[in-house]
Amino acid sequence: MNIEKYNEIKSGLPAHVQLIAVSKFKPVEDILILYDAGQRAFGENKAQEMKAKHEMLPKDIQWHFIGYLQTNKIKYIAPYVTMIHSIHSEALLQEVNKYAIKNERVIPCLLEFHIAEEETKSGFTLEECERMLNGEIFQTLKNVKICGVMGMGTFTEDMNQVRREFQHLHQIFNTLKEKYFQDNPDFKEISMGMTDDYPIAIEEGSTMIRIGSAIFGPRDYSQMITP
Ligand SMILES: *Cc1c(COP(=O)(O)O)cnc(C)c1O
Numbered sequence: 610m611n612i613e614k615y616n617e618i619k620s621g622l623p624a625h626v627q628l629i630a631v632s633k634f635k636p637v638e639d640i641l642i643l644y645d646a647g648q649r650a651f652g653e654n655k656a657q658e659m660k661a662k663h664e665m666l667p668k669d670i671q672w673h674f675i676g677y678l679q680t681n682k683i684k685y686i687a688p689y690v691t692m693i694h695s696i697h698s699e700a701l702l703q704e705v706n707k708y709a710i711k712n713e714r715v716i717p718c719l720l721e722f723h724i725a726e727e728e729t730k731s732g733f734t735l736e737e738c739e740r741m742l743n744g745e746i747f748q749t750l751k752n753v754k755i756c757g758v759m760g761m762g763t764f765t766e767d768m769n770q771v772r773r774e775f776q777h778l779h780q781i782f783n784t785l786k787e788k789y790f791q792d793n794p795d796f797k798e799i800s801m802g803m804t805d806d807y808p809i810a811i812e813e814g815s816t817m818i819r820i821g822s823a824i825f826g827p828r829d830y831s832q833m834i835t836p
Contacts, residue, residue: 631821709752757798
């Protein structure tokens with residue numbers, strides 16, 4: 610736990626950039642320390658873990674889901690999640706919409722794009738996403754609010770490559786904004802940047818950085834509270 614580093618990151622952030630503290634695998638005690646320091650937005654990548662922490666922690670915490678979301682896990686987060694950053698398919702968005710209706714709410718979502726070279730990362734291509742946005746189904750999804758885009762850079766030392774990937778995501782954002790969301794003030798977020806690359810992400814237009822290990826220390830996977 611590194612509160613000094615937290616304060617340093619916070620104080621260096623431009624006003625338009627929000628810090629999401631990624632607390633995955635970290636115990637509630639650590640989250641509470643950061644909560645007491647004023648942090649309210651936390652990110653988790655496992656639905657059951659988010660649910661367990663949501664139940665144990667103060668209710669004014671804003672929970673951001675940032676991991677690969679399986680449709681059968683949406684029910685664990687739908688009642689309270691602040692934003693789902695990782696919408697990677699139309700089928701998933703449809704399911705999120707269903708659970709949003711069940712919970713009588715509108716769930717803010719980001720569209721995740723595959724910008725890294727690594728095959729393992731998930732997300733739309735621009736073509737797939739445009740097919741969805743032009744399709745009939747999308748127009749019927751009234752209980753999800755599309756607030757922007759999200760992406761992860763390649764895990765590499767080559768910061769020029771990461772910068773190009775972030776520039777690419779920003780271009781995707783601009784394209785979608787112009788073609789589909791021009792009159793929609795909700796579509797304004799670019800979620801990119803983690804511990805190793807957030808300064809570059811901010812230079813390239815990020816509005817939400819997702820920082821875990823710089824604040825909480827390296828992840829200890831034995832601390833997982835749910836499978
Ligand atoms: C774990 C994770 C982060 C935070 O990573 P750090 O390198 O620890 O800052 C950000 N985004 C996603 C999607 C993650 O899974």
